Amino acid sequence: MEDSNANLPEINHANTHDLFAVRKAKLDALRAAGSDPFSQNWKPDCTSEAAKKLFETEGEGKEVSVAGRILVFRVMGKASFVKIQDRDGIIQLYFSRDDLPEGLYNSHFKKMLDVGDIIGAKGKLFLTKAGEITIRVSEYALVSKGMRALPEKWHGLTDSEQIYRQRYLDLIVNPDSRKRFKMRSRIISEIRKFLTSRDFLEVETPTLQGVAGGAAAKPFITHFNALDCDFFMRISPELFLKRMLVGGFDRVFEIGKNFRNEGIDRKHNPEFTMLEVYEAYSDYKGMMKLVYELVQHLCKTVVGSTTITRFDGVKIELGGEWRTVDYKDLIIEKTGDKDWFKRSKSEKMDACRKLGLNVEETWEDYEVTQEVYSKLIEPFLIQPTFVTHIAKELCPLAKINKEDPDVIDVFELCINGQEIAPAYSEQNDPFIQRDMFEAQVGEEIQKLDNNFLEALEYGMPPAGGMGIGIDRLIILLTGAANIRDVILFPSLRPEVQ
Incomplete structure (x- = not known):
């Protein structure tokens, strides 16, 4: 590594802008010395x-090469400690003046590195x-200069929207995330x-669909220029997956985005x-x-356990037998x-x-009853319950x-006060x-998909079908408080530039 004895300008460190200027001056000095970290x-x-496991199996003296972002930078006299974070975790580095090429410790290590740099x-x-x-470091390189200072622990970002908008910072400084x-x-x-492992075949079905079917929901609409007509971002892949059953693929699944x-x-x-x-x-x-399986x-x-501790301390037990109860009984x-x-509406x-x-x-009779369920029953089904x-x-x-011709052969699996998985005996x-x-x-709940109905007329075998909200399942299994906490980049209003 090239030595650099560049003199940095005296700059007021009072605010973030000035800290950026300090780091920019260091970058300029590195480039002037012929060393561009980028x-x-x-x-x-x-x-x-892996390095820690090597130590446990082989003891001291094993040489390793690592890379990561500086999170802790304790500069002392002739020796200093640095902690870097990589995809697996954090490891400590020891830098000594005597272990590095002459002059490098004072001229580069102490002057040019900052918390947030990647080395x-x-x-x-x-x-x-x-x-x-x-x-014990014998060789190192600055490979990416962090131009902005990291927040000093997560309380440095208190606005939850900023956490979701700047998820990269959340991932750097928040171990829980x-x-x-x-x-x-x-x-x-x-x-x-x-x-x-159970012989289900993973398939992919269209995200852009000519008919928004498979669920009662309001779709996103887009214009398909090549075909000169409106299409819909899918609200469900269900009707296409059932076409696969008609086609002879007896066990199929898809994991994908719905809108x-x-x-x-x-x-x-x-x-x-x-x-x-x-x-x-x-x-x-x-x-x-x-x-269940x-x-x-x-x-x-x-997870490593069937007992989940929610963000508020409530425990949810996923082991043992799950309750099954009829919707009408609830x-x-x-x-x-x-x-x-038997009552009138x-x-x-x-x-x-x-x-x-x-x-x-204006509500239908069943909607009045559903209001009782959705407001007074479902939010309180914390332990796993099949509502049939x-x-x-x-x-x-x-x-x-x-x-009972007024009901259908279905269940809704409710855990943590919300529906995790609906499933049917498919029509x-x-x-x-x-x-x-x-x-x-x-x-006017959803449009008629005549192509799907035509497919059914060719014959679809009897089948069971199920949907699982992956985000809600992950809320459950990780004990998170909010769906935004389990989606890397949740939907946000664009920032005003």
Whole structure:
């Protein structure tokens, strides 16, 4: 490494702008000396954690090469300690004047490096008197100069929107966020392994769709220039995945983005990740078994426990047997009225108002009942609960129950006060499916997909299907408080430039 004895100008360090100027002066001095950090590279041969494991197996003296961002920079007299962070964690480096080429310690190390810089370092492992595994640096290089100062711990960024907008800073200085997003990646990877090990085939279906179908939601609309017509960002891949069942692919799944042009809150983001899985010759009960075993697998391989501690300290137990309860029984229990489903709509509305709910005259009967469920029941289902047999109007894609034609063969898996996974015995009768679709189209809930109905007419095997909100599942498994905490770059209003 080239020596640099450049004299830096005296600059007021009172504010961030001046700190930027100090770092810019150091960069100019490096370039004047013929050393541009942005043109250099470094080849690490291990990560911080791998280096520590090498020490544990081989002891002192093993030479390693690492690279990372400086988080701690304690400059002393003839020797100093630096801590760098890489993708695995943090490791300490020991810099000594006697271990580096003559003059480099004083002229470059002490003058040119700052917290936030990215460096490569090579040296031998040893244990400090304090018992910390450390690298005694014999060679190093500054490979990227950090021009802006990092916040001094996370309280340096107190605006939550700034945290989401500048996620890169969050990942640098907040270990909990780094851990959470690593867990997210592992969870999705393990879902894929779990399903493929059971002979499910991962497929990809269109994100841009000519008909916004598969769910009742408001879509994002875009214009397809090449075809000169409007398309929709998908709200669900369901109708395309069922076409795969028609085509003879009996077990399929897709993990991908869905888009719904609706509200933003702690449970909802307009762009979100979904798993949808379909299995021919199964039903909603088969999906119950599948989701239970999937969650147990994730608890074992990623979380390490079936007991989840929520952000507020509440414990959720995912092991053991999960509760199964009928939707109607929950409504009767909450309202205290065993004859609820025999009542007129007006009687139900009066009862809702006494329960403190706002209901509107224009609502359908089933919507009045659903308001009881969504406001007074679902938010309090903290422990895992399969809620079965909901009103048929709530989902036109499921089979109608043989014993009770007012409900469908479905479950909604609720955990942590929110729906994690809905699943159905899929409707494969093309005539009933058309009737159900047309009833919804009449209410302007979703458009009729005639191509899908035509596919059903060729014959779709009986099947179970399920969707899992990946973001909500990760909220659950990581104990996060908000959907924005598990999405790397959540939807935000663009900044005014």
